[in-house]
Amino acid sequence: MGVRKSDIVLLDDKGIRCDGRSIDQPRRIMIKAGVLKNANGSAYIEFGENKILAGVFGPRDVHPKHLANTDRGILRCRYHMQPFSVGERKNPAPSRREIEISKVIKEALEPAVMLESFPRTVVDVFIEILQADGGSRCAALDAAAVALADAGIPMRDMVSACAAGKVADTIVLDINNEEDQEGQADMPVAYMPNLGKITLIQLDGVLTPQEYEKCVNTAVNGCKLVYEFQKKALRDKFFGDSPQ
Amino acid sequence: MNVTIIDQLKKKKILSLLKDGQRVDGRALEESRALVIDTGVIPKAEGSARVRLGDTEIVTGVKIQPDKPFPDLGDRGIFICTAEILPLADPNAEPGPPNEDVIELARVVDRGIRESGMIDLTKLVLKKDKSVIGLFVDNSVTDSDGNLFDACSYASVASLLTCRVPKWELKDDAPTLVEGEFSEPPITTIPVSVTMGKIGDQIIVDPNADEWGCLDARITITTNSDGNICAVQKGGNDGFTIEQLIKCSQLSISTASKIRETLKQAGGK
Numbered sequence: 001m002g003v004r005k006s007d008i009v010l011l012d013d014k015g016i017r018c019d020g021r022s023i024d025q026p027r028r029i030m031i032k033a034g035v036l037k038n039a040n041g042s043a044y045i046e047f048g049e050n051k052i053l054a055g056v057f058g059p060r061d062v063h064p065k066h067l068a069n070t071d072r073g074i075l076r077c078r079y080h081m082q083p084f085s086v087g088e089r090k091n092p093a094p095s096r097r098e099i100e101i102s103k104v105i106k107e108a109l110e111p112a113v114m115l116e117s118f119p120r121t122v123v124d125v126f127i128e129i130l131q132a133d134g135g136s137r138c139a140a141l142d143a144a145a146v147a148l149a150d151a152g153i154p155m156r157d158m159v160s161a162c163a164a165g166k167v168a169d170t171i172v173l174d175i176n177n178e179e180d181q182e183g184q185a186d187m188p189v190a191y192m193p194n195l196g197k198i199t200l201i202q203l204d205g206v207l208t209p210q211e212y213e214k215c216v217n218t219a220v221n222g223c224k225l226v227y228e229f230q231k232k233a234l235r236d237k238f239f240g241d242s243p244q
Numbered sequence: 245m246n247v248t249i250i251d252q253l254k255k256k257k258i259l260s261l262l263k264d265g266q267r268v269d270g271r272a273l274e275e276s277r278a279l280v281i282d283t284g285v286i287p288k289a290e291g292s293a294r295v296r297l298g299d300t301e302i303v304t305g306v307k308i309q310p311d312k313p314f315p316d317l318g319d320r321g322i323f324i325c326t327a328e329i330l331p332l333a334d335p336n337a338e339p340g341p342p343n344e345d346v347i348e349l350a351r352v353v354d355r356g357i358r359e360s361g362m363i364d365l366t367k368l369v370l371k372k373d374k375s376v377i378g379l380f381v382d383n384s385v386t387d388s389d390g391n392l393f394d395a396c397s398y399a400s401v402a403s404l405l406t407c408r409v410p411k412w413e414l415k416d417d418a419p420t421l422v423e424g425e426f427s428e429p430p431i432t433t434i435p436v437s438v439t440m441g442k443i444g445d446q447i448i449v450d451p452n453a454d455e456w457g458c459l460d461a462r463i464t465i466t467t468n469s470d471g472n473i474c475a476v477q478k479g480g481n482d483g484f485t486i487e488q489l490i491k492c493s494q495l496s497i498s499t500a501s502k503i504r505e506t507l508k509q510a511g512g513k
Contacts, residue, residue, distance in 0.1 A: 195483070198486065
């Protein structure tokens with residue numbers, strides 16, 4: 001990260017950001033549940049310019065067999081970017097970044113999934129990034145959580161994710177790509193809105209302890225906003241057009 | 245660290261001790277293990293360190309050599325930090341390509357140092373967009389007793405603090421070594437990583453391997469010399485409340501200030 005010369009104004013004197021949002025406004029969010037025929041559960045999300053598909057299979061037999069756990073099920077997660085999802089073609093082989101993100105997404109979902117109810121099985125979560133903007137891991141998690149619920153997997157809570165960060169010395173909600181490149185800090189957070197638990201937090205960039213606390217709270221508020229979109233997606237799928 | 249297999253008996257003991265606020269090795273909840281740092285242990289490396297954090301041991305070397313800059317960062321030198329768990333360090337470690345735990349380890353250690361801005365990379369440019377100096381920090385875990393994140397981070401920082409940067413001059417655009425001339429590395433701050441584990445509602449600092457096997461979740465927070473937070477990584481299969489996250493940030497700042505003194509001493513700063 002760090003400071004680089006740039007012509008874009010990240011935050012103008014009226015508190016408006018480079019894409020016209022205010023400091024506590026997320027990008028446009030659209031989630032649709034049940035978009036794939038073969039997967040047991042699926043979801044498609046558009047989060048700003050992110051376009052992401054998530055598919056869930058299972059609980060099903062574990063292959064290879066030695067990975068199976070006798071007292072609980074296991075969760076596997078693959079976050080994968082399409083070669084055409086970014087400016088310069090991305091090598092389709094999983095990068096170290098994607099392997100790390102797959103791991104943190106798995107660990108963010110696992111507290112919510114009641115794996116103890118289906119021992120010796122696996123739940124596979126496949127996430128394909130069709131187009132990436134800033135904050136793709138949060139958007140991917142949002143879609144994956146809806147896909148798990150769509151698959152009817154027993155869950156303790158939804159998992160909602162949103163980033164906050166520091167741009168032009170101000171804590172803002174939902175960092176976009178430009179703000180990620182030019183800003184001072186980026187903090188993706190995933191949150192279980194009913195249990196009040198944070199299941200994913202990462203940070204890069206420098207924050208004072210006060211800014212850190214504000215950033216966590218800002219991100220959690222963003223997660224609560226996302227939660228409403230996730231509920232709406234599931235209501236739309238199972239009950240037709242939802243009331244609001 | 246990948247699959248920490250732990251006896252049920254030992255796990256029961258650790259959990260029951262924790263209920264009374266005690267730890268299996270007699271430490272206080274917020275106490276980290278003894279940290280021993282030797283620097284200059286590998287003379288052929290431009291900087292090196294052997295770090296012991298309890299029974300976790302890391303050997304780290306910094307190699308410094310000219311390189312091409314990244315295309316979009318032509319005005320900066322290169323900093324790359326890796327980590328490997330050697331097969332002799334752990335019965336579960338295997339030779340071959342790194343698994344996701346080792347990839348996460350390397351990336352978290354790299355991120356903490358990179359995001360703190362410890363090395364002023366703008367001072368490592370020989371010719372903009374053409375030729376820069378690269379710092380390659382390779383961490384080798386030689387003995388594993390939990391909390392490899394912090395041990396690797398301290399070893400990397402100690403090697404960087406004590407490294408000597410050879411001098412290169414450009415002759416016909418090719419970097420040429422000037423024999424016998426060295427400079428101090430451009431250090432701006434000392435990042436300190438502090439890893440905390442959560443078991444039930446208890447937060448413990450610097451879990452050892454047995455405790456690691458019982459963790460519900462963990463968090464690694466890196467702070468710089470000003471006491472600001474520059475990197476965070478949560479791991480494990482449970483979550484933290486907001487209050488716990490704030491407590492962890494305070495714990496990481498207080499723990500780091502002590503460890504920073506040890507690092508400064510080892511680095512002769």
